[in-house]
Amino acid sequence: MPVIEVSGVSHEYGDPGNRRVVLADVSARLTEPRVGVIGANGSGKSTFVRLLNGLVLPTQGSVRVDGLDTRRDGREVRRRVGFCFTDPDAQIVMPTVREDIGFGLRRRGLGQEEVAVRVATALDRYGLADHADHPAHLLSGGQKQLLALASVLVMEPAILVLDEPTTLLDLRNTALVTDTVSGLEQQVVLVTHDLSALDGFDRALVFDEARLVYDGAPEDAVEHYEKLMR
Amino acid sequence: MNLLGLYQPGSSLVHRMPALAKLGLLVLAGAGAVFLDDPWQVGLAVLAVLVVYVAAGLSLLTALRQVRPLLWVAALVGGFHVVVTGWERAVVVVGALGALVLLASLVTLTTRTTDLVDAVVRLCGPLRVFRVRPERVGLLLALGIRAVPVVVSLAEGIRDAQRARGLGASPRAFAVPLVVASLRHADALGEALVARGVDD
Numbered sequence: 001m002p003v004i005e006v007s008g009v010s011h012e013y014g015d016p017g018n019r020r021v022v023l024a025d026v027s028a029r030l031t032e033p034r035v036g037v038i039g040a041n042g043s044g045k046s047t048f049v050r051l052l053n054g055l056v057l058p059t060q061g062s063v064r065v066d067g068l069d070t071r072r073d074g075r076e077v078r079r080r081v082g083f084c085f086t087d088p089d090a091q092i093v094m095p096t097v098r099e100d101i102g103f104g105l106r107r108r109g110l111g112q113e114e115v116a117v118r119v120a121t122a123l124d125r126y127g128l129a130d131h132a133d134h135p136a137h138l139l140s141g142g143q144k145q146l147l148a149l150a151s152v153l154v155m156e157p158a159i160l161v162l163d164e165p166t167t168l169l170d171l172r173n174t175a176l177v178t179d180t181v182s183g184l185e186q187q188v189v190l191v192t193h194d195l196s197a198l199d200g201f202d203r204a205l206v207f208d209e210a211r212l213v214y215d216g217a218p219e220d221a222v223e224h225y226e227k228l229m230r
Numbered sequence: 231m232n233l234l235g236l237y238q239p240g241s242s243l244v245h246r247m248p249a250l251a252k253l254g255l256l257v258l259a260g261a262g263a264v265f266l267d268d269p270w271q272v273g274l275a276v277l278a279v280l281v282v283y284v285a286a287g288l289s290l291l292t293a294l295r296q297v298r299p300l301l302w303v304a305a306l307v308g309g310f311h312v313v314v315t316g317w318e319r320a321v322v323v324v325g326a327l328g329a330l331v332l333l334a335s336l337v338t339l340t341t342r343t344t345d346l347v348d349a350v351v352r353l354c355g356p357l358r359v360f361r362v363r364p365e366r367v368g369l370l371l372a373l374g375i376r377a378v379p380v381v382v383s384l385a386e387g388i389r390d391a392q393r394a395r396g397l398g399a400s401p402r403a404f405a406v407p408l409v410v411a412s413l414r415h416a417d418a419l420g421e422a423l424v425a426r427g428v429d430d
Contacts, residue, residue, distance in 0.1 A: 055425055075427070083425035089383070090418035093369075093426070095236050095343050095376050102344065104426050107365075133239045137379035151426070 001187050002066050002080065002158045004030040004052055009061035011047055022047045024210045025061075030189065032202035036218055037191045038225050039207030045191050048207065049161045052189060053081035065159065082157035082186075086164040088144035089137075097139070097147055098123065098132045104155045118154055126150040126180065142173025149180060160186045166194060195222050236375070238339050244286035245340045249349035252337045259333050263326040269318055272325030279332045286340050296335035297328050304328065338375070347372050369428065373419070384411045 011023040023044045039045040050056040051063045054070035054077050063070045070077050085091050094100040101122050105115045123129040126146050131139060136147060145165055152160065162181065166174040178197060181188060190197065198204055204221035206214035206228070214224040239245075244252075266272050283293045297304075304324045311320035338346070347368035354364035388407050397403055 053425060055421060078425065078427050083422075085418065085422055085425075087418060089380060090415055091422035091426070093376060093419075093423065094372055095379075099342060099344050106344065107426075107428065133237065135236045135379065136376075137383065155427075 001031050001033055003064075004028075004159070004187075004189075005062075005064040006030075006048075006051065007062050007064075009051060009058040009063060011044075011051070011056060011059050021210050023051075023058075026212045027061075028205060028212065028215060030187075030203070033187055034201040034203070035187075035189045036198040036201045036204035036221070037189065037207065038193070038195065038198070038204060038221065040229065043207040044210045045205075045207040046163055048205075048212075049083075049163055049189055049191050052159070052161050053078050053083050055083065079155070080157055081159045081161060082152035082155060084145075084148055084152055084160065084162045084165050086167050088141070088148040088168075091148045092136045092144065092151070095135055095137075096133055097128055097136055100136055100147060101128075101151050101154050104151065108155070122150045122154040126153075140173065141169050142176045145169060145173065145177050146180060149177070153184070153186070158186060159189065160184060161189045161191075163191045164193065165190075166192070166197070195225070198222065236338065237342050238288065238292075240287045240340065242286045242340070244282060244336070247340075249337075249341045249345040250352065252341060253346075253349055253353075256333055256337055260330055263330055266322055266326050269321040269325070272322050272329065275329045276325055276332070279329050279336070283332070283336060286336065288336075288339060292339070293332055293335075296339075297331055300328065300331055343372050343375055380415060381408075381412055384408060384415065387411075 006026055006028045009023060009026045010021065012019045012021045014020045026044075026048065037045045037049060047056055051058060051070065052065065054063075054074040057071050065077050065080055068077050068080070092100050094103050098119055102115045102119045105118055110118075120129075123132050126149065128143065128147060128150060131143065136144065139147060145168075149165070160181075165181070166177050169177065174194070181190070182200065190201075192198070198218040198221075201218045203216065204214075204218040205212055206221050206225045208228055213228070214221050263275075266275060280290060280293060283290065304327065307327065308320045308324045311317075311323050350371050351364040351368040354362060354367045357364065357367075385404075385408055388404060388411065391407075392400075392403060
């Protein structure tokens with residue numbers, strides 16, 4: 001498994017004299033296949049996962065993925081860490097399903113034949129083959145999220161970060177996405193408000209008011225989080 | 231529903247024609263439209279375009295859908311010309327406009343966006359000397375096409391929210407949240423593009 005090392009990380013923004021701290025002195029070494037991240041809205045969990053592929057750079061401290069620093073080696077880190085957002089509409093770039101899955105591969109400079117083969121494999125694997133040439137905006141919410149996932153996974157990242165991927169989905173589509181994610185061989189870091197999604201996870205982090213307040217077994221983490229919310 | 235001529239798969243001669251050739255013909259047609267002077271010439275041009283639609287395996291209803299968003303513009307332009315230059319000129323101007331929109335839609339209906347983007351990137355290649363990055367221009371085109379259904383969906387959501395709150399058709403109450411939602415979407419899309427390695 002890849003190794004994610006977050007060392008003494010703080011992140012803040014705003015003008016001098018009016019700084020807002022969104023993460024304060026967070027350290028964690030993530031090596032487990034399945035890591036959950038939970039916490040209240042505004043607790044810092046989304047900022048934490050955005051640090052993992054360099055979307056957000058720490059104000060203090062460092063984040064390393066397999067020894068690569070997100071500040072210095074951002075491009076290489078992003079190749080290793082795929083990122084899936086809450087709203088699939090905001091991450092689908094191309095008008096049709098096939099084109100969106102192939103988007104990243106083409107930008108990476110792969111030949112047309114290789115792109116076609118890898119896209120066809122992804123379409124089959126994620127159940128999108130029947131929609132290959134459909135406009136992406138006509139897909140259901142679950143299919144859109146699967147498309148977003150497929151477009152990230154076709155790039156073969158070693159780590160997949162998901163920031164509340166099922167928040168906008170109904171129960172059926174949530175199950176569709178959750179089942180797909182559970183079958184992945186990649187290391188997964190999942191931010192979620194759905195505590196049942198942590199079943200079978202190896203570790204969970206709890207954030208509260210910009211701090212990592214609990215780090216351990218998912219069952220204990222959920223209990224800790226529920227106590228915080230009372 | 232197919233908003234503004236998104237690609238419809240097919241194997242016709244029009245589908246198989248290279249994107250660059252289609253764009254070239256579209257430019258030529260645009261330039262040629264200047265020379266249309268009589269209503270019968272415009273009628274012939276529109277008929278020719280419709281024949282190409284049928285040859286491409288597209289229905290006349292599909293063709294009609296492409297010009298429907300143009301109706302308000304056509305009414306305004308046509309009305310202006312009827313008053314100022316006469317009905318014949320109005321028919322020529324509106325007809326030529328319709329024929330060109332139909333042709334442009336035909337290009338997007340029969341060409342994958344990726345092929346269009348490749349063609350535009352190739353066309354913009356010489357601009358590298360002016361430090362223009364052709365890949366960025368191509369991406370801009372793709373995002374522009376993708377943005378149409380997204381903005382329409384945002385607009386529908388805002389209209390629904392207004393109706394749910396019993397608000398009437400206030401342009402300001404519609405435009406402000408639409409602009410804000412569009413900007414928020416653009417922000418999120420930018421973040422997703424970085425995550426997908428576009429900025430590398």
